[in-house]
Amino acid sequence: MNRLILGVDAGNHKAKVVGPFGIDSFKTNICDWFERDVEEVFGRDDMEFEINGRKGFAGSIAEHEDQFGDGTMYGDSKAHEDTKIRVLLAINRYLERYCPHFTDIALVTGQPIKRHKQAEKDAISSMLIGIHEIKVNGKTRVINIEKVGVAPEGSGAIWSCPQDGIIKIIDIGSGTVNVVSIVDRKLINTASTTFNFGVETVNNKDDLGTIARGIIRNTTKLKWNKNDKVLICGGIAEGIAPHLIEHYHNAEILVPELVRGNGVTKLHPVFANAVGFYALAEGAFG
Known part of the structure; x- marks a missing residue:
């Protein structure tokens, strides 16, 4: 090497x-x-x-x-x-x-x-x-x-645990939230984007319920369905997952x-x- x-x-x-x-x-x-x-x-x-x-x-x-x-x-x-x-x-x-x-x-x-x-x-x-x-x-x-x-x-996170089918990814960072729609490991641009807010840029970073509702409201604008399979990653994935699952019933934590x-x-x-x-x-x- x-x-x-x-x-x-x-x-x-x-x-x-x-x-x-x-x-x-x-x-x-x-x-x-x-x-x-x-x-x-x-x-x-x-x-x-x-x-x-x-x-x-x-x-x-x-x-x-x-x-x-x-x-x-x-x-x-x-x-x-x-x-x-x-x-x-x-x-x-x-x-x-x-x-x-x-x-x-x-x-x-x-x-x-x-x-x-x-x-x-x-x-x-x-x-x-x-x-x-x-x-x-x-x-x-x-x-x-x-x-x-x-x-x-x-989108890159899908390769940490590759799987086929229709998958949504919510990648929550400190400054941005990337939301991705993937079909058979290929990104669908019209249903994917970056939200210009993150854990460190909101008024109360400990209020995970409010952050989750912000993500949910914005992803519904992308025509995400509440029955979609959603994978959650980022530093607060474990804490915010229960709040996201209230809307996205098939959401789960992405374990790389x-x-x-x-x-x-x-x-x-x-x-x-x-x-x-x-x-x-x-x-x-x-």
Whole structure:
């Protein structure tokens, strides 16, 4: 194995990374660097980085120290510099944890369905492909990203537990909700979209019933039927599922399955996109 293949879900709240050696996750908060008088430790994912001349903090430290909010860029597109930093930090963490001898990478990452346009995908690919020298927590590493695929979020999750037939997916993130209609593993554009709200952007993120009703109201505009088979994924899938099932009676939690060798590991539904992206990357670049 000369090239490491990964699936990277560079979410607004947490990044999820899946590869041949296992999984990783970390907070994706980012803030600008400043000299600290007292160097507190906020979490195991604290990172001080320098990438392409930009110095900053990432992870739990950025969540607490950012002077402009929570250190996260929300929106319905991932074609921006913060995504590049998140992906490079995700790769670096994976290499540090599992396989520090790799330098060459091929990956699939995601873009919300609403902005899954060729120009947006090309922008994400072009900013990631190439040789990157990064410095994290005082250690310099060269990462060579050779191949990049950009899959639609939500839709990519079907490949974490492939199945045929007519399936709807509700992928609930921190900044967006991707809702997907799939027929025999093919996306139906007219019944799929991205809602520009998420768990971290509503007034009360603990009020899962209200979030669920917002999702239900908007999916009925797409002519979803209450008897459809619906798979729910994302970090709050387990908590919000009972509220969604009140309307979508055949809804259930999507449990991603990571296949490695002859073994299968069932993961939390927050990893559904990352596992699906990894499966797509294996198919495209393996």
